[in-house]
Amino acid sequence: MNKYFFIIGVAVLLIAGGVIYRIFLIPEKSKPVTTGKIREITVVAKKDEWRFVPEMIEVERGDKIIVTAINEDSYDHGIGVDAFGISQRMPANETITFEFVVTQEGEFPFYCSVPCGEGEVDGHKRTHFDMIGKFHVRSAINSAQ
């Protein structure tokens, strides 16, 4: 039998399974929540500090987040949020915006995804690898209570 019929068959089954799960089986708490609420957040890559400010961003599940990312440095940074497939470049001295919906609750790290060196800040060594922050997505229902 042609292998590709098999592959296509299985692929269709997998996708169909996914669709069925998504429509009928998904547990209530995993269902993506979209509240339509818009939350604007500004993240700044501080000049020569290898730090995002703020490092902890509290949002509510279902929010549509519009991030304005400002790069104060004269070199490139990037911002990545693995969980939501975000990986954006922050060119030197520029401001970018991007948006995504936090449909799940949990703690999702965001980090600088472009190598950006290291240096000393207030006697402490900081590097590219320290440029990490967190989206804390709270349950919309809990916070409403």
Added chain:
Amino acid sequence: MAKVVLKVIGMHCASCSVLIDKLISKQPGVSSIKTSYGAEKTAIEYDDAKISLEKIDELIGKLGYDLIRPDEAGGSPEEEEAKQARKIKESRRRVWAAFILAFPIITYYMFIHMFNVTHVHEFFSFLNLSQPEITSGGFFGYGSYLVNYLFYVIATPLKFLTGLFVDVLHPPFRIDLNYFYWILSTPIQFIIAWPFYRNSYTSIRVGSANMDVLVALGTSAAYFYSAIGFLFFNIDHPFWESSAALLFFILLGRYFEAVAKGRASAAIKELLKLEAKEAHIIKDGNEITVPIDQLKEGDIIVVRPGEKIPVDGIIIEGRTHIDEKVVTGESFPVGKTVKDEVIGATVNQEGLIKFKAVKVGKNTLLYQIIQMVEEAQASRAPVQDLVDKISEYFVPAVVVFSVLVFSAWYFVIVPDDLRAALVRMIAVLVISCPCAMGLATPTALIVGIGRAAKFGIILKGGEALEKAYRITAIAFDKTGTLTIGKPVVTNFIPLNNIDEHEALALSASVESGSEHPLSRAIIEKGKEVLGTILEVKEFEAVAGYGVHGTVNHTEAAVGNTAYMEKLGLDVRAHAAKIEELQNEAKTVVFAARKKGNAWEAIAIIAMADTLKPYALEAIRELQRMGKEIIMITGDNPKTAAAIAREVGIDRVLAEVKPQDKADVIKKLQAEGKVVAMVGDGINDSPALAQADVGIAIGSGTDVAIATGEIVLVKDDLRDVANSIMLSKKTIRKIWQNLFWAFIYNVLAIPIAAGAHLLVTQVAFGRAAGWVILIQQKFGGAGQVFYNLSQATLRPEIAGFAMAFSSVSVVTNSLLLKRYTPPLEKAELKNKK
């Protein structure tokens, strides 16, 4: 039924050989086909009444490969070599083109990532780089300083050149560096790597899945994601640079492979080159020179000193020494005269000889050896079948898995988030190239078999190689294998105060009229000690007793005790000595001369079949390796025991009839042993076939050589140990290769899919307790672990590692070329 081993051109991966086997074996009339990717050969067994070779060629041609039929071959060694060289050259061109285009991208990204360099992705900023200064120490500090310096050195002349056209300091426009990389990577993707697309199309058409499908799928996914992402979505890491790197590494791997193949088959090429081009034949009394392929059996050929013997034959005139090293590996020239055999491709050193051609064309020993090596390289080790099967299932598995990953991320983990799902799917596709797996076995086998051939060990196929290292017991045939196979004089005891040389001269000379093996032994001894022997007159052979004749006016005789008594000579005084010698399984004769009217005994001559040189070392080495040694012989127990004692073998099976030898091997196998049989004669052939590994001694009969799975060309028993060691080494290489190839895929694919998050997170977006514990307990390192554990593998990094695993496999195999078995090493040292 016809069986052929032919060259197939155009195979580029292990899946290709599976593809050919699969399609051709389905054809009516084809009973078996085995194709080897590594050796570029296929062995087809087919019924020529039902299917023609042309038809098979056509079918293979449809798949995109080319079968070289014997009629279109014309494959002279030079052409063959030129073809190979062209292929390597083309492969090298591709690598260079890919290298030149990919180099800037690879270095830029590699250095930046490796040393965490602050950088700006913009052309004019790059040009305006100022001379860097060290800002911090440590690995990253110095590293990024050096990289920045490199960038500065590159940027300065570029700045000058660009400055001729634009004001660099105040650029009127901005160019993102990614545009350059895009322009560089596009030709790699679609021109240099075009064969991958072409091959995967062929493969898909016949419903097979080879690795090119994955390469094409993975790299195009990466390329298009990058191009679209960069142009429209401002992604931070366009990974066309990694697709370029990946393609470059795969092409480099293929190039290495082509070179490795060329090197491995160099043994055959060397053999082909050895052949003489022309021969001088005597025709109608005149000597004419003809090309070697026009020689016929029965031609009388003249060979002058320094020339090569063109074909196999028998000397009819002349006497010379011939250097047979090329065929037998024997380093000393062998003296030859009328009635001796000569072998094609060997070099006549001294005298002019005339010989009659006995075997010409493809029947010569040289060609047989070449054919054996070729067949061996075309056959495949069972372990390779496994690998090929895995490759064949691997592709669909990966494609299905990537869909599963997409489905899982898109529908279950982060529902409705297309980007997260897509990135992981692409990462899985990029990582899963199985090329290292496809390379693991063939490269090691080819190098191993080629290496063995260098030492005069012909391994007929991967199967022999694989079984050889599992051997637990080795059975040796006695006569002709452990021993020389003909008697030699072991003791020469002069009697009655006669000078030893005089006695020997008389004995040897009187024997010179006889052709009996015992006589030859005495003659040999005489020649060895004295140089020449005298002429015998009035020679007479007395059947069952001995010989008699006149040498230099002295009447002399050599014969057994009975003969001496017949001559009226009392030899009872020597009875004790005779018994002692006979207990050592020696044949004893007397030499006597006539003094006046009475006979006088002049010597006791004892003869026996003796051990071959190095037999002792060989057995000792094998015993040291923990192998059980058994001697099988048709001889009587006394003779057998004498030899066994001498060589140190404990287990002797004597008086075994030729037809029972195979049964004896069967019994040994029933004891749970993996048995190798070492033999040389036609009578050993059934045993050679019955044994798990048949090892034929090269000086043996054609039948034995044809039956044995391993042939020792050099007639040196130490090669038994050498071949076991070599095969062990080769098999170990294969497993190492497989390990490196698999471990990478096994570890990297799940990580690329994000499956490790199942362990490191309790719920999505919530780190597991143990991860947090490590983070708190181990300070900085704990934090790094925490960050890594919560992130997924980025495709561009995966690409580097993937290509690297291919290169490491090929390099690992090539290292086998440096392996010399310990015995061989010692031998080489001795020669120096």
